[in-house]
Amino acid sequence: MWCEEDTEGVHTFHVAAEGKPYLLEVAHQGADYRSTTSFSAFDEPLDVRPPADADVLDASAAGR
Incomplete structure (x- = not known):
């Protein structure tokens, strides 16, 4: 165990x-x-996939 205070x-x-x-x-x-x-689950393979297009927000026009 290691502690750090800030x-x-x-x-x-x-x-x-x-x-x-x-x-x-x-x-x-x-x-x-x-x-x-x-x-947990160290050394276990990950099943990482990109989100579906419908779940992606296009933020390129944000703040305009």
């Missing part, structure tokens, strides 16, 4: 102590909110 709160990083040193969890505790992100 002006927005404390970040805590949990790393596997045995085997490969995988990052298992990142926790944030601040004055306004808390969050936790967990990681």
